[in-house]
Amino acid sequence: MRHNRVITPPGNLCDDSRMSSRQITIIANWKANLPPSEEVALAKAIAEGVGGELHAAGRGASLRVLLAPSTLGLVSVASLLRREYPQSGIDVAAQDTSLSGAGAFTGEVPANHLVGITPAVIVGHSERRQRGESDEIVGEKLARVVAAGLAPVLCVGDDLPAAEIAARVVYVQHQGAEAITAAERAGCSATQLFAAGFVIAYEPIWAIGTGKPASVEIAEAIASGLRAALHQNDLPILYGGSVDAASAASWLGTSKERTGLDGLLVGGASLDAVRFSAIVRAGLAAAGPA
Ligand code: PEP
Numbered sequence: 001m002r003h004n005r006v007i008t009p010p011g012n013l014c015d016d017s018r019m020s021s022r023q024i025t026i027i028a029n030w031k032a033n034l035p036p037s038e039e040v041a042l043a044k045a046i047a048e049g050v051g052g053e054l055h056a057a058g059r060g061a062s063l064r065v066l067l068a069p070s071t072l073g074l075v076s077v078a079s080l081l082r083r084e085y086p087q088s089g090i091d092v093a094a095q096d097t098s099l100s101g102a103g104a105f106t107g108e109v110p111a112n113h114l115v116g117i118t119p120a121v122i123v124g125h126s127e128r129r130q131r132g133e134s135d136e137i138v139g140e141k142l143a144r145v146v147a148a149g150l151a152p153v154l155c156v157g158d159d160l161p162a163a164e165i166a167a168r169v170v171y172v173q174h175q176g177a178e179a180i181t182a183a184e185r186a187g188c189s190a191t192q193l194f195a196a197g198f199v200i201a202y203e204p205i206w207a208i209g210t211g212k213p214a215s216v217e218i219a220e221a222i223a224s225g226l227r228a229a230l231h232q233n234d235l236p237i238l239y240g241g242s243v244d245a246a247s248a249a250s251w252l253g254t255s256k257e258r259t260g261l262d263g264l265l266v267g268g269a270s271l272d273a274v275r276f277s278a279i280v281r282a283g284l285a286a287a288g289p290a
Helices: 036-057 071-084 135-147 165-185 190-195 216-230 245-252 273-287
Strands: 024-029 063-068 091-094 120-123 151-156 199-202 237-240 263-266
Touching: 024 120, 024 237, 024 273, 036 063, 036 071, 036 273, 063 273, 071 091, 120 135, 135 151, 135 165, 135 190, 151 165, 165 190, 165 216, 199 216, 216 237, 216 245, 245 263, 245 273, 263 273
Parallel strands: 024 063, 024 263, 063 091, 091 120, 120 151, 151 199, 199 237, 237 263
Antiparallel strands: none
């Protein structure tokens, strides 16, 4: 195993050495809120809203926008974006994948069937964990995603609304390490995982859909603690949990003064094209010149 996942206390909240070159990723998680036809309409409205600005800014490399429709809507939304808005650079992400590979597994969605449809797959969202997904399962899914050549977005998050920051950091470090160790048991080395475009999204359960986001201070401490524990100074860490248009800029900062976060995973506010477009604009402002 390449790295030593020692659980460490939060270090510097903002490491300046990684400030300049960081790509920002903004993911819209539409969950099972809309039927595919409405997902296509929403993708169209978002692409009409910010696609031109994304193209004009030429910031494809420094700002990545991914829409995660339902599994049923994934192909239609991906086709729409590639056919009608290729220059926007907006792409899709899958919300989940199955534990099984291809074969006689009725109803399952193997990771290797997502190849060519999506570049990225969310794994371990708390709504999946609440339905029984353990760290072991999450790790196995990470391994499946990497084996398929896709980029995993691992969701972690505490259910400790009143905890001290340090306790929260230790909890999330442990959760991240457990999933990575399980991925290793499933045949995916940490080296392979980090080389696959691995991203972690910190989504405290108490902040998801509650209108009560964490603070930037907490999210930065988690980001710093995860990077330290995993010995990955450049590991991209997103924040998710009640992010809205009005708060998006505060999570990301400006191109001159970025926070320690690398993007946002947005649920409720991503179901509204105007609100989500405003969040993407905050990403553009933080990404700065291409
Ligand atoms: C989520 O479910 O991933 C999420 C961040 O939701 P919301 O933005 O609605 O809190």
